[in-house]
Amino acid sequence: MRIRSAIPAETLLAASPMPLTGKNLPAFRRSLLHWYDQNRRDLPWRRSRDPYRIWLSEIMLQQTRVAAVLDHYRIFLERFPNVQSLAAASEDAVLAAWSGLGYYRRARMLHQCARELAQKHAGRFPQRAEDLQNLPGIGRYTAAAVASIAFAEPIAVVDGNVERVVQRFLGGHRTTPQIWQHAQALLARSRPGDFNQAMMELGATVCVPGEPRCLVCPIRRWCVTQPSRQAEAAQSQEDAARPRPAKRHPRFVRRRRTSGVCSTSAMAESASCNGERRPHSCPACGNCRNHPSLHVGCPGRAVAHVSPFHHRYRLHSARASECGVNQCRSCRQK
Numbered sequence: 083m084r085i086r087s088a089i090p091a092e093t094l095l096a097a098s099p100m101p102l103t104g105k106n107l108p109a110f111r112r113s114l115l116h117w118y119d120q121n122r123r124d125l126p127w128r129r130s131r132d133p134y135r136i137w138l139s140e141i142m143l144q145q146t147r148v149a150a151v152l153d154h155y156r157i158f159l160e161r162f163p164n165v166q167s168l169a170a171a172s173e174d175a176v177l178a179a180w181s182g183l184g185y186y187r188r189a190r191m192l193h194q195c196a197r198e199l200a201q202k203h204a205g206r207f208p209q210r211a212e213d214l215q216n217l218p219g220i221g222r223y224t225a226a227a228v229a230s231i232a233f234a235e236p237i238a239v240v241d242g243n244v245e246r247v248v249q250r251f252l253g254g255h256r257t258t259p260q261i262w263q264h265a266q267a268l269l270a271r272s273r274p275g276d277f278n279q280a281m282m283e284l285g286a287t288v289c290v291p292g293e294p295r296c297l298v299c300p301i302r303r304w305c306v307t308q309p310s311r312q313a314e315a316a317q318s319q320e321d322a323a324r325p326r327p328a329k330r331h332p333r334f335v336r337r338r339r340t341s342g343v344c345s346t347s348a349m350a351e352s353a354s355c356n357g358e359r360r361p362h363s364c365p366a367c368g369n370c371r372n373h374p375s376l377h378v379g380c381p382g383r384a385v386a387h388v389s390p391f392h393h394r395y396r397l398h399s400a401r402a403s404e405c406g407v408n409q410c411r412s413c414r415q416k
């Protein structure tokens with residue numbers, strides 16, 4: 083099935099901050115293709131337009147990282163350099179060459195497809211995505227990738243990377259069929275294979291999952307998401323430059339905590355400077371009655387000596403003596 087966009091590009095792209103119209107769509111495509119020409123990774127399957135090599139790379143790259151594929155791709159091609167050699171091999175030999183890549187169903191389908199190509203197509207690939215999809219193991223994405231890269235059919239591809247780029251570029255949430263339509267509307271028909279690879283490369287290296295690298299993105303001028311990211315970055319810079327309130331001194335915190343744990347505010351309030359109204363038990367734990375080392379001083383001067391046995395803290399007030407608190411029987415200090 084040939085994919086055609088039912089929605090005009092002007093409507094699809096109206097959400098962009100600098101709306102993409104038929105007028106500036108060429109600038110968008112030029113910008114992306116120029117970036118791709120300058121920055122694309124040198125991968126072995128990009129050095130060829132041979133549909134067999136492109137098809138093989140697309141199957142190997144399914145759910146597998148580029149780095150893991152490189153060696154296997156080279157070894158597999160040395161063993162099976164074309165459709166005919168792959169079709170003539172036994173399944174065991176194909177599986178052995180595939181060893182280490184996992185998902186062995188891909189290898190079996192690859193083998194089946196090669197046999198069908200050899201038997202029904204004289205070892206040659208159909209040139210249209212629509213026909214490629216009839217072969218075993220070739221779905222919509224792989225068919226579009228092979229047709230656009232090897233045969234320059236103007237048809238867009240959508241993988242996880244392209245989907246992420248389009249979602250961010252246009253903003254909002256779009257369904258997968260809508261993403262395919264948007265990708266088709268964006269496609270540069272003069273270089274469909276390179277454009278598709280540029281979109282995938284952008285998603286793999288710039289518009290990455292998590293934090294995209296918008297500052298080096300070649301299509302940021304038209305991206306809906308990018309201005310809000312700039313605003314976020316500006317806001318965080320502003321926040322970083324703003325003076326922060328001074329941290330409280332830890333000693334201050336400990337005093338408050340000590341008061342809370344042992345004396346509690348109710349207990350402190352009941353104390354007085356001259357010691358006439360000393361409480362005899364801690365309202366927090368109730369275990370301090372008659373405890374010899376419990377003294378509570380003036381609440382306004384940050385209290386007194388507290389037993390280390392019940393309360394874990396012992397805080398000596400420098401001004402305990404001013405408050406009229408007697409000598410601490412635990413540590414013998416005032």
Ligand code: SF4
Nearest residue numbers: 289294296299305308
């Ligand atoms: S500007 Fe940022 S969010 Fe937009 S497509 Fe580029 S990398 Fe992705």
